[in-house]
Structures are given as structure tokens and as C-alpha cells.
Amino acid sequence: MQIIVDIGNSDAVFGLYSQATWQHIWRTPSRTDEPAGSYESRLRLWLLEAGISLSAIQTTVLSSVVPNLTPTMRSMLTTLFGFEPVVMGPGVYPILPLEILRPHEIGTDLVANALAAYTRYQRNCVVVDFGTALTFTTVSGAGKILGVAIAPGLKTAIRSLFANTAQLPEVPIEVPASALGTSTTHAIQAGVVLGYEGLVRSLLDRIRTELNGDCIAIATGGLSGSIPSLHAAFTAVIPSLTLDGIRIVGEIIGHDTR
Incomplete structure (x- = not known):
């Protein structure tokens, strides 16, 4: 299972992808004044409601066009799942x-x-x-x-x-x-x-x-x-x-x- 995160100027979108389809897509406002813990609590709740354990998530990928939120989300995903997300940006574009x-x-x-x-x-x-x-x-x-x-x-x-x-x-x-x-x-x-x-x-x-x-x-x-x-x-x-x-x-x- 994968968690895919798209941080836009209005909304942060979280998608749960498994078995070649989007099982769940969740949205929450993109707020730079919220700590990582707020987003973590929300994502924990969504996964709990979906009956998905944290250990079932094998990959996380993050895209963000809100620079002030990028480190917050990166830290949140790392803390929650125990591994670094793939972060989109010029560093990965060459491949x-x-x-x-x-x-x-x-x-x-x-x-x-x-x-x-x-x-x-x-x-x-x-x-x-x-x-x-x-x-x-x-x-x-x-x-x-x-x-x-x-x-x-x-x-x-x-x-x-x-x-x-x-x-x-x-x-x-x-x-x-x-x-x-x-x-x-x-x-x-x-x-x-x-x-x-x-x-x-x-x-x-x-x-x-x-x-x-x-x-x-x-x-x-x-x-x-x-x-x-x-x-x-x-x-x-x-x-x-x-x-x-x-x-x-x-x-x-x-x-x-x-």
C-alpha cells in the first residue's frame, strides 16, 4: 500500500493506493500554521477509520507547492511510518x-x-x-x-x-x-x-x-x-x-x- 500526498495552495490531498486503484482520497486545508502533529493525527484517524494499519504502508511519496509546508509533511510522514518519503523535486527529475x-x-x-x-x-x-x-x-x-x-x-x-x-x-x-x-x-x-x-x-x-x-x-x-x-x-x-x-x-x- 502507498500513501501519496499532494500539497496544494488550498488543500492537502492524501491518497491511499492499493491493488491498482485509489482506495481512499482525503482532503484537508493546507495550513502553514498547523504543526506536523495535527496532520499526523488526521492521517492516523483516516487510516484507522479505513481499517488500515501503519505497518501496511510500504511507500510514501510527497509533492508540495507550498515550501513552508514541505518539511512539516516530510517530518510527519517519516515519524508516522518510520521511513523517509520520496519527495518530488528537481533532484529526482533526471530519472x-x-x-x-x-x-x-x-x-x-x-x-x-x-x-x-x-x-x-x-x-x-x-x-x-x-x-x-x-x-x-x-x-x-x-x-x-x-x-x-x-x-x-x-x-x-x-x-x-x-x-x-x-x-x-x-x-x-x-x-x-x-x-x-x-x-x-x-x-x-x-x-x-x-x-x-x-x-x-x-x-x-x-x-x-x-x-x-x-x-x-x-x-x-x-x-x-x-x-x-x-x-x-x-x-x-x-x-x-x-x-x-x-x-x-x-x-x-x-x-x-x-
């Missing part, structure tokens, strides 16, 4: 089957997305990750990360409006019935949610044009199902894709060291 653009700049989550998409499809592919940021990571069929586009995520855009305007409320991410908002809530949903549908379609069109039309698209991330009308633009919607990529890194590292 991955990817050519990585600017390895010290690109987020480990984007590398994980590219690795999972390349492993699964081995053709030109753009991974659209609907998270705190909306990211487009394009990987070639030869395993080269060709580039990334980044925009504020859906929740980030709505929260920015709420935080920086006096009269606009924070609203749920829902597709409105019309682009003609007849209330403040519907007006924001029309501008952000419907606007992001156009943003995604436009960027996918531009990426495909630059690759002469040879490029499939995969959606992932916690909000990947928020705009159902976009689903037809993707070959697949795979919420666990980032975790899959992190898990593959652990498997490659394990094979490399044996």
Missing part, C-alpha cells in the same frame, strides 16, 4: 521519462500532471488542472514538457472580486442559466464561470493550433467538474491525475534504486 522545462521553476504538481498524461497516452497532450490556479501543461508524445499557461482559478477569481469590492458577495461556483445576470450572484457566475468556459476553449484552440491540431486534452483538479459544458472538450476528466503522477514518481524511484 523520469520527461524532458522538463526549467526544472527549478515548474511546480511539482505540473510535473506530476505531465508524467501521468504521458504515461497514460504517450501522445501530445495538454492537462488542464482546475485548482487554486487554472493551469495548462502541455507534454509531447516524446515526453517533453512543451510549456505551461497559468490563470487564476475559478475560486481564486471569485474570492478576488469578493475581497476587493465593497458590494460584491462571494458566490458558489455554479453555471447560471443565462449570460444575462439578473442578480448580483448570477452576474458574477455569468462573468466568471461562463467566462472561464470561453477562456479554456480559447487556450485549448491556440495550443492545438501551435501543435498543428495534434493534441488531446485532459481535465483534472478539484473543480474539474464545475463546468459540465466543457467536458466534451476533453478526452477524459480524471480528478486523480495529479496523484497518479506523484505515485508514478515513487514507482520509478523504487525501480531505480533496486
Whole structure:
């Protein structure tokens, strides 16, 4: 059994992988002010509720885009399971089957997305990750990360409006019935949610044009199902894709060291 940890700017995601499938996926807010013990208690409880003993965990792999949380999580996993986790970063990239653009700049989550998409499809592919940021990571069929586009995520855009305007409320991410908002809530949903549908379609069109039309698209991330009308633009919607990529890194590292 493996514990795979993806520390994002909004959430820390813990996946329990066994028998070629995700048995459990747990989420908790990413908080830099929480001690390692708080995360350890939460993970202990999740495993207890799942009926999994600590000794059953054979591998842990950590990806983090929150530098202040990385040592906390690394320490927690080492203390809990008695061995060091594999930690994604430039130090492990040379043994991955990817050519990585600017390895010290690109987020480990984007590398994980590219690795999972390349492993699964081995053709030109753009991974659209609907998270705190909306990211487009394009990987070639030869395993080269060709580039990334980044925009504020859906929740980030709505929260920015709420935080920086006096009269606009924070609203749920829902597709409105019309682009003609007849209330403040519907007006924001029309501008952000419907606007992001156009943003995604436009960027996918531009990426495909630059690759002469040879490029499939995969959606992932916690909000990947928020705009159902976009689903037809993707070959697949795979919420666990980032975790899959992190898990593959652990498997490659394990094979490399044996």
C-alpha cells in the first residue's frame, strides 16, 4: 500500500493506493500554521477509520507547492511510518521519462500532471488542472514538457472580486442559466464561470493550433467538474491525475534504486 500526498495552495490531498486503484482520497486545508502533529493525527484517524494499519504502508511519496509546508509533511510522514518519503523535486527529475522545462521553476504538481498524461497516452497532450490556479501543461508524445499557461482559478477569481469590492458577495461556483445576470450572484457566475468556459476553449484552440491540431486534452483538479459544458472538450476528466503522477514518481524511484 502507498500513501501519496499532494500539497496544494488550498488543500492537502492524501491518497491511499492499493491493488491498482485509489482506495481512499482525503482532503484537508493546507495550513502553514498547523504543526506536523495535527496532520499526523488526521492521517492516523483516516487510516484507522479505513481499517488500515501503519505497518501496511510500504511507500510514501510527497509533492508540495507550498515550501513552508514541505518539511512539516516530510517530518510527519517519516515519524508516522518510520521511513523517509520520496519527495518530488528537481533532484529526482533526471530519472523520469520527461524532458522538463526549467526544472527549478515548474511546480511539482505540473510535473506530476505531465508524467501521468504521458504515461497514460504517450501522445501530445495538454492537462488542464482546475485548482487554486487554472493551469495548462502541455507534454509531447516524446515526453517533453512543451510549456505551461497559468490563470487564476475559478475560486481564486471569485474570492478576488469578493475581497476587493465593497458590494460584491462571494458566490458558489455554479453555471447560471443565462449570460444575462439578473442578480448580483448570477452576474458574477455569468462573468466568471461562463467566462472561464470561453477562456479554456480559447487556450485549448491556440495550443492545438501551435501543435498543428495534434493534441488531446485532459481535465483534472478539484473543480474539474464545475463546468459540465466543457467536458466534451476533453478526452477524459480524471480528478486523480495529479496523484497518479506523484505515485508514478515513487514507482520509478523504487525501480531505480533496486
